[in-house]
Amino acid sequence: MRTLRKKSGRRGFSLLEVVMSMSIVTISFWGAMAGLQFMWRGITARKVYSGEVAMVQKVFTNIRSNPAQFYAMPSTPDETKDGALVTAAEFPVPDSQTGEYSTEDLAKFQYAYTTNGSYFGTSSDCVECDGRLMYILQPYGSQMPGVLKATVRMVRLKGKKLIKSKEFVSFVNYN
Numbered sequence: 001m002r003t004l005r006k007k008s009g010r011r012g013f014s015l016l017e018v019v020m021s022m023s024i025v026t027i028s029f030w031g032a033m034a035g036l037q038f039m040w041r042g043i044t045a046r047k048v049y050s051g052e053v054a055m056v057q058k059v060f061t062n063i064r065s066n067p068a069q070f071y072a073m074p075s076t077p078d079e080t081k082d083g084a085l086v087t088a089a090e091f092p093v094p095d096s097q098t099g100e101y102s103t104e105d106l107a108k109f110q111y112a113y114t115t116n117g118s119y120f121g122t123s124s125d126c127v128e129c130d131g132r133l134m135y136i137l138q139p140y141g142s143q144m145p146g147v148l149k150a151t152v153r154m155v156r157l158k159g160k161k162l163i164k165s166k167e168f169v170s171f172v173n174y175n
Helices: 015-065 103-108
Strands: 111-113 120-122 131-139 147-158 161-173
Touching: 015 111, 015 131, 015 147, 015 161
Parallel strands: none
Antiparallel strands: 111 120, 111 131, 131 147, 147 161
């Protein structure tokens, strides 16, 4: 059978078809790359969070195993021992204008850690670490004698500037 179309002698795609298909491929590629980058950030953030939770659990476990090592129960509710009994308002707070901690405030944090999980130890051993952790133990209340409220605050820093802050709370039987 013969076709009614004339043979023009041209084969292949027109310039417009090539440009359109290349633009569709390019947009699809960049969309896939953005999705992968978003996914990678989420995975990295989850790893950091998991490491932070593991560190907090380690601190809570140490406190639970021997609370007397970390806290001396006051004989009266107002009594403190070496500043161990403080209120949550006494957690160091960064400057409201600059968002930076003073050197004295950074010294109050008992532990230092790196966000990549390569170090967890005392603040004096790792001055350049980008994370700080401190805990405060308080009696939970007169209704429940012997129970302590343990609050752990973790902060991530860039220099002395606060990037992120989290608090974790647990209860410890002191008896």
